[in-house]
Amino acid sequence: MRKLSANTALGLGCIAVALVVAFVWIPLDTDTWLVERKRGKYIIGDSLAPTLAMGFVLVAGLLLLLEKGESDEYPRRDNLIFIGAMAGIGIVSLLLMRWAGPGIAALFASEEYRLLRDTAPWKYIGFVLGGVTMIFTMITFVEERPSWRALWIALVAVAGIILLYDVPFDDILLPPNGDV
Amino acid sequence: MTDLGTLDYIWLGVLAVFQGPEAFSLLGLPISVTVVMVTFGLILGIVVGATPGLGSVIAMAISLPILISVFGFNSDALLPVLGFLIGVMKGSTVGGAVPAILFNTPGTPDAYMTTLDGYPMARAGKARKALRISHFSSVSGDTFSDIVLILCAPFLAILVEAYLDLPEKTALLILSLSFIAAVVGGSAAKGLLSCGLGLLAVYIGTGEDFYPRLSLGAPALSDGIPITAAVIGILVIGAIFFELEGLWHQSRKAGRIEVTRDEGDQRLHWADIRRILPYIGRSALIGTSIGALPGIGSTLAATIGYATGKRRHDRNKAKEDPAFGQGAPEGIAATEAANSSVSGANLIPVLSLGIPGNTAAVFLILAAESIGGLNPGPAVFKFSTEQNPELVIAFGLFTTMIIANLLNWTVGGAMMRWLGVLVRIPKHYLLPVVLLLTLTSLYVQETAMSAVWFGFGFGLLGYFMKRFGISPLPFVIGFVLGGRLEATARQAFSATGGDPFFLLKSPIAAIFILAAVAVVYFSFRKPKAANP
Known part of the structure; x- marks a missing residue:
């Protein structure tokens, strides 16, 4: 069997996505149709614009099937390993950023985190732990070895960002303190 | 009330910049906050331009929330904030040449062609001279482009307001989207895909019904995707x-940076200027023409400027002169004048039509939308006899561009020569720090962790788009223009009494729609190789 080129696979994917979104998601998740009649007048419904957007994707998919002479670009195994690692590091770091402060406050503080979110050191816990984890782990992954230098860079960078956003402005809250 | 004419508006714009809130006084002369912000923006722009891995987009993304926090949401904030962003935009165009010339590493993608002659000149001991040529050419091209912008944008806007009604404006938006989708990147199909995804993303959680469409009942989706999260995620x-990832694949050993000592005369003489002026002139024209079309980037302008200059140089050069690619000053001039002259002209579609043509223009629109008081588009240039505050701001904006150019002419060159050291910062340390800084700036602007998650998620999408050879720019322009396209179409449909063929009834609208189809068709027939 002949192997699919990346463009063909992408084109088929686009067509499938466009059809599913246009015929399943949009009708099920939108209140009005393409065009509605309201008080005797025809008006454009909420479904029309996203359906036309999917029209763009559908045409793109068809053109991809016909397009010739294009370079066959797609993510290889190496690329997927890299971006998988970055996604994992990012998700863990952001979860730490969001939950470290409330978690530690629940264990050691007498008040709930919401009341402490603008008080040092509580307000820095999540940002420092999440931020340092993100920078240190990403540098370590790229260098393929942990180093003290990477840790120092992460600590200094996080401190620098705190100095940039938190120290000079009373009305700015570091993540996640604005919406905990 | 006195009636206001064009000159009055220009003068009010100039006064708005110089007589705005005072930052400090110098020898008894008040220096306005806007002038200070343009200066800071320019310095930051040169620094990020000279740092490989950074660029004007990252600098704008990080500074915007800080600027809005400092200046607040009122019309007084517009000129300082927009002036700062314009400073960044202009500074980065000259800064990108520094590492290209000194270390064979372009600071910005459009400075790649500068390496071809700049680095050989630096190796031959003419680094400072090459930097001077680059600075002179870059600022000349930029100044020319700004003059064209200032002269053309108001006229184009007046024409649009005079001749285009709602159906024509809808058709023009469709034409702009299909043009950007077709010409940006390597393939029309991938451009359309990118644009379609951007449109779909902006329609999530919005609409006119009580239930926010396509929100899956999730509270995070029901307010819509924050524009900053989508734009910064995809682009930055x-x-x-x-x-x-490129660094991960490399050996990651930075390698020794070779520094050659300068030898001989490093100054830029009148004879040098006369030699490079024809190349600057041609490239400035090429860059300005390309920049005026939305979506075509400075990299293409640099490539065409360089190729055109090379043809002329091959015909006219003396035997002993170096050829293009071997350290010809004309090569640097042709490239730098072309890529810098894109920046001013890129603002023509933004200011006259409200259609952003490049990423820097997207940030100007983001800033204007966040602060309020300016809606870039044809309505800005209404020369009404009663004061139109948006028009005053527009002329104030032109004034900030002239200030940025004057600063670029005077201090920009000296700064360029000091910044060679920035290329020594290892990128694999810099980029994770910039990532955290960008996510933090997103949070500061939106005050919601969901915006950070959206930004990160769109970052992953942006990565996959690049891996599939899909340019992210049509996505961003689709996202920015999608809401306006729908609103204009709704109004046009109602105004024509629910006529389903409202886009084809007027000849102008029909021509725009036909052109939209034609541009995709012809672009599809002739695929391009480069992906800017």
Whole structure:
């Protein structure tokens, strides 16, 4: 069997996505149709614009099937390993950023985190732990070895960002303190 | 009340810049906050331009929330904030040449062609001279482009307001989207895909019904996707992942940076200027023409400027002169004048039509939307006899561009020569720091962790788009223009009494729609190789 080129696979994917979104998601998740009649007048419904957007994707998919002479670009195994690692590091770091402060406050503080979110050191816990984890782990992954230098860079960078956003402005809250 | 004419508006714009809130006084002369912000923006722009891996987009993304926090949401904030962003835009165009000339590493993608002659000149001991040529050419091209912008944008806007009604404006938006989708990147199909995804993303959680469409009942989706999260995620975070991966694949050993000592005369003489002026002139024209079309980037302008200059140089050069690619000053001039002259002209579609043509223009629109008081588009240039505050701001904006150019002419060159050291910062340390800084700036602007998650998610999408050879720019322009396209179409449909063929009834609208189809068709027939 002949192997699919990346463009063909992408084109088929686009067509499938466009059809599913246009015929399943949009009708099920939108209140009005393409065009509605309201008080005797025809008006454009909420479904029309996203359906036309999917029209763009559908045409793109068809053109991809016909397009010739294009370079066959797609993510290889190496690329997927890299971006998988970055996604994992990012998700863990952001979860730490969001939950470290409330978690530690629940264990050691007498008040709930919401009341402490603008008080040092509580307000820095999540940002420092999440931020340092993100920078240190990403540098370590790229260098393929942990180093003290990477840790120092992460600590200094996080401190620098705190100095940039938190120290000079009373009305700015570091993540996640604005919406905990 | 006195009636206001064109000259009055220009003068009010100039006064708005110089007589705005005072930052400090110098020898008894008040210096306005706007002038100070343009200066800071320019300095930051030169620094980020000279740092490989950074660029004007990252600098704008990080500074915007800080600027809005400092200046607040009122019309007084517009000129300082927009002036700062314009400073960044202009500074980065000259800064990108520094590492290209000194270390064979372009600071920005459009400075790649500068390496071809700049680095050989630096190796031959003419680094400072090459930097001077680059600075002179870059600022000349930029100044020319700004003059064209200032002269053309108001006329284009007046024409649009005079001749285009709602159906024509809808058709023009469709034409702009299909043009950007067709010409940006390597293939029309991938451009359309990118644009379609951007449109779909902006329609999530919006609409006129009580139930926010396509929100899956999730509270995070029901308010819509924040524009900053989508734009910064796709453009900045996606690019950080892409670049970081390149470093992961490399041996990651920075290698020794070779520094050659300067030898001989490093000054730029009148004879040198006369030699490079024809190249600057041609490239400035090429860059300005390309820049005026939305979506075509400075990289293409640099490539065409360089190729055109090379043809002329091959015909006219003396035997002993170096050829293009071997350290010809004309090569640097042709490239730098072309890529810098894109920046001013790129603002023509933004200011006259409200259609952003490049990423820097997207940030100007983001800033104007966040602060309020200016809606870039044809309505800005209404020369009404009663004061139109948006028009005053527009002329104030032109004034900030002239200030930025004057600063670029005077201090920009000296700054360029000091910044060679920035290229020594290892990118694999810099990029994760920039990622955290970008996510933090997103949070500061939106005050919601969901915006950070959206930004990160769109960053992953941006990475995959790049891996599939899909340009993220049509996505961003689709996202920015999608809401306006729908609103204009709704109004046009109602105004024509629910006529389903409202886009084809007027000849102008029909021509725009036909052109939209034609541009995709012809672009599809002739695929391009480069992906800017």
